[in-house]
Amino acid sequence: MMDIDGWRAKIDEIDEELVRLINARAEAALAIGELKRTSELPVYEPQREKAVFEHVRRVNAGPLSEAQMVDIYERVIDVMRSLQKRSS
Amino acid sequence: MMDIDGWRAKIDEIDEELVRLINARAEAALAIGELKRTSELPVYEPQREKAVFEHVRRVNAGPLSEAQMVDIYERVIDVMRSLQKRSS
Numbered sequence: 242m243m244d245i246d247g248w249r250a251k252i253d254e255i256d257e258e259l260v261r262l263i264n265a266r267a268e269a270a271l272a273i274g275e276l277k278r279t280s281e282l283p284v285y286e287p288q289r290e291k292a293v294f295e296h297v298r299r300v301n302a303g304p305l306s307e308a309q310m311v312d313i314y315e316r317v318i319d320v321m322r323s324l325q326k327r328s329s
Numbered sequence: 330m331m332d333i334d335g336w337r338a339k340i341d342e343i344d345e346e347l348v349r350l351i352n353a354r355a356e357a358a359l360a361i362g363e364l365k366r367t368s369e370l371p372v373y374e375p376q377r378e379k380a381v382f383e384h385v386r387r388v389n390a391g392p393l394s395e396a397q398m399v400d401i402y403e404r405v406i407d408v409m410r411s412l413q414k415r416s417s
Contacts, residue, residue: 243360244364245361245364245365245370248357248360248361248364249361249377251357252354252357252358252381253381253384255350255353255354255357256354256381256384256385256388257384257388258350259347259350259351259354259405260385260388260389260390260398261388261390262343262346262347262350263347263393263398263401264389264390264391264392264393264398265343266340266343266344266347267392267393267397268392269336269339269340269343270340271392272331272336273333273336273337276332276333276336277333282333289337293340293341293344296341296344296345297344297348300344300345300348300349301348301352302349302352303352303355304352304355304356304359304412305351305352305355305408305412309355309408309411309412310348310351310352312404312407312408313351313401313404313405313408315404316400316401316403316404317347317401319400320393320397320400320401323397324392324393324397
């Protein structure tokens with residue numbers, strides 16, 4: 242059984258992976274922003290954002306509730322949207 | 330070169346991994362909450378939260394800025410804190 246320090250070491254490992262993945266997601270969002278700009282598509286696409294949230298809810302197996310996961314993802318999407326806007 | 334659909338498929342893959350890791354982080358937070366409860370330690374430890382943010386800033390290699398990554402992590406930590414409180 243792990244003690245608090247053991248769990249914290251595990252959290253630190255997870256955080257490194259999370260930071261890496263969030264940045265990978267940002268790279269993809271920037272690439273899409275660039276493609277939208279060159280093809281004159283709108284940056285804000287509510288249908289796509291809706292699909293992202295539906296996907297997140299569908300794959301969420303807990304322990305976070307749907308509401309808690311969506312709470313985190315709302316912030317992720319806010320930041321990604323501001324990133325696409327800034328680069329346009 | 331990938332088109333928008335290709336990048337979106339990549340984002341969907343990343344989201345599945347993010348949801349999995351955020352839940353793994355929540356499992357660790359719950360385990361710590363349980364250990365704190367049995368050893369009567371305080372749930373809220375500002376020094377530990379400070380260390381988490383410092384770690385996140387240190388490993389952040391972009392393209393998200395430090396402020397953007399911290400913005401996302403503030404929400405992650407809020408949800409994790411509410412999770413530890415609820416279980417105590």
